[in-house]
Amino acid sequence: MREVELLIIGSGPAGLCAAVSAASSGAKVLVLERSFRPGGQLIKQTHMFFGSESQYASHRGVDIAEILLKKIEEFGDRIEIMLNATAVGFYEDNVVTVLKDEKEYFKIKAQSVICATGAYEKSLAFPNNDLPGIYGAGAVQTLMNVYGIRPGNRVLMVGAGNIGVIVSYQLMQAGIEVVAVLDAAPRIGAYLVHASKLARMGVPILTSHTVKEAIGTDCLEAAVVCEVDDKFRPIPGTEKRYDVDVMCISVGLSPLNELLAMRGVEMKYVAQLSGYVPMRTENCETAIPGIFVAGDASGIEEASSAMAEGYLAGLCAAAKLGYEPADFEQRRQAYLKQLEDLRSGPVGDRIRAGMKISRL
Amino acid sequence: MFEKTGVASREMVMTKFPSVERINKGPVAVVECYQKIPCNPCQTACPAGAIQIGDDINNIPERDENRCTGCGMCVAKCPGLSIMIVDGSKSADTVEFRIPYEFLPLPEAGETVTGLDRAGQPVCKAKVVRVMNPPSFDRTPVVTLEVDRAYLYDFRNFRREV
């Protein structure tokens, strides 16, 4: 059985920042990544990020992944990223079982663990929602921005949160027509600057609308949408049909953290954070000492917060292992301040409420 | 309405524009950021210190029309592409706009394009004056267009005519 000091599960923005942070304090880090490439969902983000310089604002997500991976290289063998390695179990004695390359199965015993496993896209229930041509918005983003392949010719986007609006814009950048963006909520959930970018391209954003049904035999051929009232009930007679070969579902993400539940950390359903999340201290440490969480696995937020949490969790996990730098408290306060700033505005209301509920 | 459509009203737009006197003096930034979100690259990018956000990164940026030189450093840096430069010093009949445009193919200088408003509806013709895409803009090209003054508060985007 392999023994490691610090095991980080996931190499997205939170995991990579945690690795950099912990290694800069002196810890030896192993990062597990289930995909064949590191970077998580950063690798498909072609837009410039919000936030401040500390979270690489104004850089494109794809480039932030490069920046972080270059930093990781500088630490030499203090950070190892193991690709094609899925953590499939997490046990009481801090043993994590790993499936490598879909065939090799082995155990890793870690002194400390940071779970940075991210999130998954939710689906939406409507007749024929399983037709090929209906995808998660993030999946379409992967197809076009990672592989350079168009999902189709005409797209209906369901969900006007940041992902829905950003992916719509990126579809247009790839030369694909977006017929409309709809959302059941009465207001646009995305940052309004993103919505305005799309609106001035002539894409209508239809709030208080939902999908009534998808139409098609083998693949999606059309979608019927309708208006909803203030209780989200469909309003009869408001149906509209769009002939589209692609529908993207962007109705939110759920934290992906089954490993922590399996390990037995205290979890709680927190609607503001979009699902079950681990209870944790302000240092991102769960109810089991030495086990940390960072990024979307601890609640759905922006990538900027995931990076700040990663830096914080990495710093604190390393300190617990005995690698406490002279400027520990200064750095810790700086990361806490970044998180506070990112969450302090009106768009952070929900997150702040969720943070209170999930605080140990 | 803005929160339902993403299209800012004329009243909202007017609050972000500097005075016509200032516009007629030379280029100046219009920062169309209406919502408090955690973001400050415009402040960091401004070499003149003309865009201030302050201590709270969620504050809405304030542009000082007297300090702003209209250099345009903020245009390609704004993650929300919410900033444009207007310049009314070139002619009594037209205004020059500098707007970010992240689509291919890029227009060419001299080309006539269709000017669009904030809802993407055609409102006027516009003439492309210049296309800038240096490495420092990091793949957010900035297009300068000449537009009839009558559309000062309407023009916001363009599409190429095919």
Added chain:
Amino acid sequence: MRITQHPILTFDRGKEINFTFNGQPMKGFEGETIAAALHAAGVKVLAKSPEKHRPRGFYCAIGNCASCQMVVDGEPNVRTCITLLKEGMKVETQEGKGKIK
């Protein structure tokens, strides 16, 4: 269906890879997943559901949802949205749950 010009990205496609889909010869590129290469060739139906035999395409593209499972080189339940294409691969539509050899 491949994007050739993009304002932000450049796509450095690897070398060409030959594979078959239900016996038909197909081409993709090194570094692409099976589902991506099939999509580029216009193939969206990857499987049929176990009970009602409804068509299935991929949904999440990160190996999470199981909607893209196909039979690859005789092995069923391969998540084609995260499995890289290899020269000579035999890819087949999966009918139902598939049989483990």
